[in-house]
Amino acid sequence: MTLIGAGIVAIDDRICRPGWVQTSGRQIVACGPGPPPRPADVNVPDAVVVPGFVDMHVHGGAGAFYHDDPAAIARAAAFHLRHGTTTTMASLLTASRQNLLATVRTLAEATRQGVVAGIHLEGPWLSPAHCGAHDRGQLRDPEPDEIDTVLTTGDGAIRMVTLAPERPGCAAAIKRFRDAGVVVAVGHTDATYEQTRRAISAGATVGTHVFNAMRPLHQREPGPALALLQEEQVTVEIIADGVHVHPALMRAVIDAAGPARVAVITDATAAAGLGDGSFRWGALPIDVVSGVARVHGTATIAGSTSTMDQLFRAAVGLGDGSDAALAAAVRMTATTPARALGLDNLGRLHPGFDANLVVLDRDLQVRAVMANGEWRVQPGS
Incomplete structure (x- = not known):
């Protein structure tokens, strides 16, 4: 005791x-x-x-990705643990069916061992128009047989999946995942406002890194971000590093949705903790300059190099220095993501x-x- x-x-x-x-x-x-x-x-x-911080969207750290071997998975989780992340949702990039199943199998074992708390499938059922650092050539529609095989291979370890709801078959996919107890997120999407609302009605309850990798707001077509922010049952992820989303917009999101609906995430890659340099993220070369990761030769941001303690400090800094601001940061880095994932004891x-x-x-x-x-x-x- x-x-x-x-x-x-x-x-x-x-x-x-x-x-x-x-x-x-x-x-x-x-x-x-x-x-x-x-x-x-x-x-x-x-x-x-x-x-303890709950990071519901993180790809790796300390030179290791969660799609690597067991030793690399443990190294990435240990790195983030040292920065206060006691609950890690290991996020996977788009991959071929064979590679996806192999990685899910490895991470399911890591989940059973308590190294990570579960798996987040960020793809392969995403939009080519907003795929970011995902492999465009491996994007595909959510076919029922692949979904069933992934769920069987995951053996209960898959906790969240990100879909682009405009892809054919997504309505049925949302129902299948929800029936299996998996949280469904809308992200990497070119969906209209109406398509996003239909996905929410079908059971989607999370917006993946809101405003990033999705159709932007327009006065005649509000797109997915507004639909996600309007619905009380939806938790919106936000990468609070000041790079992915302007601090003024972060404040606006928190004001609109409230800390009980905003989950701060790192979206960290293997480059987290290593400083500037050249890396690879799957098949893509990544350059980190001044702490910002981008796909080589482009302006496309490729995840982050953040840790949750850094983002906790940023979340506190968005407030007015009061106890209420500190309490809001606690909710967004721990309470809200745990609730969004159905982790009732965290x-x-x-x-x-x-x-x-x-x-x-x-x-x-x-x-x-x-x-x-x-x-x-x-x-x-």
Whole structure:
């Protein structure tokens, strides 16, 4: 049993100054405002304790992709864990059917071992008009036999899939995935406003990195972004690095949807943590310059080099410095993505929830990370 006392603790939707959290085994057993009920095992009066970050859209880090071998998967997950991501949804790029199934099989085993929390299929059922860094030659319509084979191979590990709803067969695909308990997202799409609304009515509940890789807003054709923002049951992802979406637009999205519907994601690639240089993302050469990844020789942004702690600081910075702004950042980096994925025991500091938490210093830099009740970055290390 571990009792943690801190100067600031984000308990549910409250910012407690001070506060405390008590864990036992893999779970939080108690928490509350004020001084801890007994001398704390870990006392950090100058620190902030928040729930472990939940990244529902991330492709890799530290030179490794989640479509690589088991050792690379573990290396990428460990890198992001050091930055406070205690729950990782491993996102896959568009690939051939054979390669897709092979990667799903490998990641399903990594999910069973607890290395990642599940799989996000970002393709191959996307729009060629907004494919970004995906392999255009491997894009295809969602055929029922491929969907069934992917679901069988995933054996329950597939938690989310991104579709372009204008592709033939997508309505049936949404129903098939929903029936299997998979969250369906709209993204990499040239769908109209009406097509997007129909996809939401069919069961889509997430907008993949809203505004990026989708038909833009137009005064006579609002496109998918407005449809996603209007629907209360839809969670919208946003890459809050200040590059993918202008900070003013990020504020507008948060004002429109509220922190309970906005999930901050990294969309990080293997280049995260490595600095500038040349890399590959699947078949595509990628150049990272000043921390921004682009497809070689183009202006097309290819994922990000961000980590969740960096984006947490950015999310706090979008606010006014108040406790409400800090609470909103907590929701967008933990509570909201966990809820969107149906991970009911994650994303909050609350009795009965998994003991996943991050200890941050006054500058919101990571000082310690606990995952499933174990210190993965030790306090004071």
